[in-house]
Amino acid sequence: MIESDKNQLEIETFAAARSQPSMEARFKYLDQVCAENPDLRQTVEELLQVFDCNRSFLQSPPDLLASDASSNVLDEVPGVTIGSYKILETLGQGGMGNVYMAEQVEPVFRKVALKIIKSGMDSKSVIARFDAERQALARMDHPNIAKFYDAGLTAAQSPSGKRSFDGGRPYFVMELIKGRPITEYCQQHKLSWREKLGLFSQVCLGVQHAHQKGIIHRDLKPSNVLVARYDDRPIAKIIDFGVAKAIGEKLTDKTMFTRFGQLVGTLEYMSPEQAQLNQLDVDTRTDVYSLGAILYELLTDTRPFEKERLSSAALEDVLRMLREDEPDKPSTRLSKLSAIKTDPQVTAGRCAAKYDKSLPSELDWIVMKCLAKDRSDRYATINAVVQDIRNFLDNQPIAAGPPTLRYRMKKFLHRNKVAVSVATVIFTILLVGITLSSWLAIRASIAEAKANRAVAKLNVTLTDLTREKEESETKQIRLAEFRNFVIETFRDDPSVACRILWTDRGYDVAVQSDGKTLVAGLVSKDQYQRHQDMMVARYNSDLTFDTTFGNGGLATADFGPASRDYGMVMKLQSDGRILVAGVGFDYTDFPTLKKYRIVARFNSDGSVGAQYQDTEIFGGTTGYTDVIEQPDGKIVLLSNEKSTENKFDVVLTRLNADFTLDIGFGDHGKVTHDVNNGDPNVGR
Numbered sequence: 142m143i144e145s146d147k148n149q150l151e152i153e154t155f156a157a158a159r160s161q162p163s164m165e166a167r168f169k170y171l172d173q174v175c176a177e178n179p180d181l182r183q184t185v186e187e188l189l190q191v192f193d194c195n196r197s198f199l200q201s202p203p204d205l206l207a208s209d210a211s212s213n214v215l216d217e218v219p220g221v222t223i224g225s226y227k228i229l230e231t232l233g234q235g236g237m238g239n240v241y242m243a244e245q246v247e248p249v250f251r252k253v254a255l256k257i258i259k260s261g262m263d264s265k266s267v268i269a270r271f272d273a274e275r276q277a278l279a280r281m282d283h284p285n286i287a288k289f290y291d292a293g294l295t296a297a298q299s300p301s302g303k304r305s306f307d308g309g310r311p312y313f314v315m316e317l318i319k320g321r322p323i324t325e326y327c328q329q330h331k332l333s334w335r336e337k338l339g340l341f342s343q344v345c346l347g348v349q350h351a352h353q354k355g356i357i358h359r360d361l362k363p364s365n366v367l368v369a370r371y372d373d374r375p376i377a378k379i380i381d382f383g384v385a386k387a388i389g390e391k392l393t394d395k396t397m398f399t400r401f402g403q404l405v406g407t408l409e410y411m412s413p414e415q416a417q418l419n420q421l422d423v424d425t426r427t428d429v430y431s432l433g434a435i436l437y438e439l440l441t442d443t444r445p446f447e448k449e450r451l452s453s454a455a456l457e458d459v460l461r462m463l464r465e466d467e468p469d470k471p472s473t474r475l476s477k478l479s480a481i482k483t484d485p486q487v488t489a490g491r492c493a494a495k496y497d498k499s500l501p502s503e504l505d506w507i508v509m510k511c512l513a514k515d516r517s518d519r520y521a522t523i524n525a526v527v528q529d530i531r532n533f534l535d536n537q538p539i540a541a542g543p544p545t546l547r548y549r550m551k552k553f554l555h556r557n558k559v560a561v562s563v564a565t566v567i568f569t570i571l572l573v574g575i576t577l578s579s580w581l582a583i584r585a586s587i588a589e590a591k592a593n594r595a596v597a598k599l600n601v602t603l604t605d606l607t608r609e610k611e612e613s614e615t616k617q618i619r620l621a622e623f624r625n626f627v628i629e630t631f632r633d634d635p636s637v638a639c640r641i642l643w644t645d646r647g648y649d650v651a652v653q654s655d656g657k658t659l660v661a662g663l664v665s666k667d668q669y670q671r672h673q674d675m676m677v678a679r680y681n682s683d684l685t686f687d688t689t690f691g692n693g694g695l696a697t698a699d700f701g702p703a704s705r706d707y708g709m710v711m712k713l714q715s716d717g718r719i720l721v722a723g724v725g726f727d728y729t730d731f732p733t734l735k736k737y738r739i740v741a742r743f744n745s746d747g748s749v750g751a752q753y754q755d756t757e758i759f760g761g762t763t764g765y766t767d768v769i770e771q772p773d774g775k776i777v778l779l780s781n782e783k784s785t786e787n788k789f790d791v792v793l794t795r796l797n798a799d800f801t802l803d804i805g806f807g808d809h810g811k812v813t814h815d816v817n818n819g820d821p822n823v824g825r
Contacts, residue, residue, distance in 0.1 A: 152457055154181060155188045188404065222246075223295050226255050226314060234259075237267045237383065242317060245290075253290060257312040268311060270383060275313040277382040280354045285347030287380045288316040318378045320369030324438055327368075330375075334500065337439045338534065340368060342527055343377040345432060349523035351379075352425045355388040359423065361431035362410040363438065386423065408451060408459060409444050410434040413514050416463040426516040429523065433511025440504060441474045445512060464514065465555070471508050472500045503533045506541040619650040623660050626684045641665075641678070641695075649711040649721075656682045661711035661721045664697060674699050675752075677711070677719055677743050691747030698741035698749045700725050712768050717745030722768040722778055725754065738794060740768065740778060751800040774798030782813070790815050 154174060161167040167189070175182035221228045226243040232254060233240045243255040258271050278289035292313040321329065323344070327337050344366050351358060358365075358379070365381045384405045406415050412430035414423055437445050445468035451459050469477070507529050513519045520526045520541075529539040554561050631638040641664050648662040657679055664676035674697040679690040686694025698721075709723040720742050727735035741752035753776075767779040776796040781789050791814040795806040802810040 151181060151184050151188070155185050156456060158185055158189060223255065223257070223312060224291075224293050226253065228255065237271060243314070245314070252317045253314050254287075254317045255312060255314050257295060258310045260310075271311050273385060273387070274381075274383045275311070277351075277356045277385045277387075278313070278315060280356065281351055283347050283350040285343045285377055285379060286350065287318055287378050290314040290316070315380075316378070318367045318369050318380065320367035320378065322363040323366040323368050323377060323435070324363040324442075326375065327439055328442065334440055334504070335534065338530055340375060340377050341432075341436055341439060342530055344379065344435070345523045345527045345530075347377070347379045348428050348432065349527070351382075351385075352388075352428070352523060356382065357386040357388060357423065357425055358382060358428050358431070359384045359386055359415070360406045360410075361428055361435065362407045363435060366435065388425070404460075406431075408463065409446060409448065411463055412516070413464040414516060416460040424516070425522070426519050429511050429519045429526065430513075430516070432523070432526065433508055433519075436511065437468070437471055437474075437508050440471045440500060440508070441478070443474055443478070467514070468512065470505045472502065472505050475500055501533070503539055503541070506539065507533065510541040616650045619652070619658055620648055620660070622684070623648075623650070623658070623678070623680070626680060629684075630686070641676070649709050651711055651713050653679075653713065657687055658682075659711065659713070659719065661709050661719075663709070663723075664695065675709075675721055675723060675739060675741055677721060677747070679747070689746065691743075696743050696747030696749070698739075698743070698752050700737070700739045700752070700754050701727075710768055712770075714770060718750060719743040719745075720768050720770060720776070724780075738778065738780070740776065740796070740800070742776075742800070753796055753800040753802075775803060776800070 157174075158167050158170055161170055171182055171185065175185070219228055219230055223243070225247045226245055228241045228243050229252075230242050231239065232242050238256050238258050241255045241257070243253050245251050245253050256274075258267060275289070275292050278287070279292075282288070290313075292311070295310045295312055320326065323340060326332075327340070332340070344361075348358060348361065360381065360383070361379075365379060367378050367380060368375050369378065370376070404411075404415070406412075408416075410431045412423075412427040415427055434445050437443075446462060446466070451462070454462065468474075507526070511519060511526065520529070525540065529541055531537075532539045627638050627641050631641075641662075648660060650661075651659045653659060660678045660680075662676050662678075663673040666672040666674060677691070677696045679687040679694055679696075681687055688694055690696060709721065712720040714720065720740070722738075722740040725737040725739045727737070737755040739752070739754050742750040744750045769777050771777060775798060778794040778796070780792050780794070782792045793807070793812040793814075795803040795810055797803050804810050806812065
């Protein structure tokens with residue numbers, strides 16, 4: 142049988158059995174239905190036992206109660222002696238045992254509470270649980286837990302001295318607490334919420350001690366927390382560890398386990414994980430939840446889930462509510478109660494509590510953190526609960542806060558699965574549509590941007606070509622003007638004009654901001670044109686040499702026995718200085734031709750500030766195309782060099798500020814870029 146079908150059969154059989162009009166009818170029903178399935182009967186009987194223990198919550202038919210009461214005739218009556226304890230009166234009945242007030246007669250005289258397994262209930266599982274409760278109490282020693290005194294087996298004697306026919310049932314003796322359940326005590330004495338928090342903190346300390354001893358109570362509720370006055374002070378005492386669970390070390394050597402599908406605890410105070418059919422994963426945080434339910438009742442005089450709401454639902458629906466439904470916050474519950482407190486029909490039978498709507502929000506946070514459905518959202522330990530309460534009473538920040546957005550969203554999604562699923566599908570469709578539209582729009586924008594950039598680049602290129610054409614035309618005009626000016630100036634001494642105008646190639650022209658013209662080129666030292674110097678000539682707008690510049694308008698830089706054949710380039714600096722670069726050719730060993738890079742910086746008065754000449758011969762070149770001075774004072778030269786036949790490379794050479802080669806730049810001051818191009822104008 143599939144496990145889910147088995148669970149459903151157990152639930153249905155249990156529901157049908159508990160609805161029988163009497164105990165006899167219940168047994169007949171189980172005899173008939175479970176005749177061939179003893180495991181089913183055992184499970185259902187255990188569920189019915191829990192149901193009977195919580196009859197204050199789930200109301201049973203009156204005749205069933207009467208029948209059940211008549212079937213549990215007590216063997217121990219006042220006057221019977223069990224060991225050294227004389228039974229005085231009955232205090233109460235539990236699911237598996239009866240509790241009596243007894244008098245210890247030796248070795249000391251005192252009043253105690255004595256708990257004995259009921260007649261007919263001494264099965265192996267019940268005895269194991271009873272023994273586990275004894276061991277749990279024996280482990281603990283805390284002022285807020287009922288003290289354990291003694292244990293044994295019954296060997297009862299009647300007042301006449303005759304031994305009882307029934308013997309050998311386990312019993313244990315514990316501290317007699319003359320108190321009332323914590324909720325009744327608070328109502329009777331009309332305690333404020335501050336006083337209630339003081340009592341509740343005592344309970345927390347007792348539970349924390351139990352956890353430290355490796356014991357989970359699993360059935361914390363107001364009736365298991367009694368408050369009595371000691372030295373005129375209210376002291377809370379925890380009792381009834383009958384369904385306690387050990388952490389790690391076992392409480393008893395007897396075989397004891399919680400069957401699959403068996404509920405442990407009281408439904409109104411049961412944690413969501415206890416409301417599962419399998420409680421094997423219950424840990425100390427289940428007691429945190431139960432304490433939160435007790436604190437809820439202390440603050441509001443109502444339970445998180447009201448008895449009327451739970452008793453009107455089927456067990457399966459009750460368990461679902463415990464696992465999924467969120468109770469009102471304490472302040473919200475008080476507000477509702479305050480709104481209806483004037484209705485006598487609604488408030489009839491309630492305690493005379495003051496429904497105060499001014500409950501601090503911090504108490505809401507503490508209670509709701511204890512009652513979180515997901516135990517990972519609860520306090521990790523009882524000590525954390527006590528610390529938050531202390532911080533609150535001391536006006537200090539508390540760890541608990543309003544539920545996070547993630548937590549609220551998770552609960553909202555859980556409650557509205559269908560609506561959220563539909564909304565998610567719609568949102569996904571919209572998102573895909575928006576994404577697709579955006580993608581198409583972006584592609585169109587990118588294409589448009591590319592087109593605009595291409596047009597802009599074309600415009601810049603056309604502008605540059607136009608500017609270069611205009612500059613070239615202006616340069617030619619200026620050079621023609623310079624030639625005519627030199628010829629006219631040295632009409633009486635043509636040899637000088639020839640030394641200045643010995644070639645028609647390689648000149649560069651620039652116009653200063655004051656309108657004066659600069660011409661860079663070469664000037665021959667003699668009429669045979671065997672030795673040329675780098676030259677910069679400056680003349681005024683009226684075509685006269687600027688005699689304040691260099692030697693009568695001519696500034697020269699001597700690079701030794703070299704002549705010049707290709708590309709001279711000139712750059713004006715912002716401080717008035719002039720950079721000129723070119724290529725020197727040494728013909729002294731003709732036909733062997735030696736070629737050098739040459740560069741000079743002229744000051745604004747025409748004097749040479751610095752100059753540089755290569756110390757090694759390099760290959761063929763078409764000359765320099767640009768020269769710049771970096772912000773750090775270093776000079777960068779751009780030239781074209783012939784690497785192989787009809788192949789030209791772009792070459793960058795960098796000099797330091799003192800015009801020495803910057804050997805840290807590229808390959809010993811030079812960077813070559815092979816463009817595999819046969820164009821001698823590459824890099825221009």
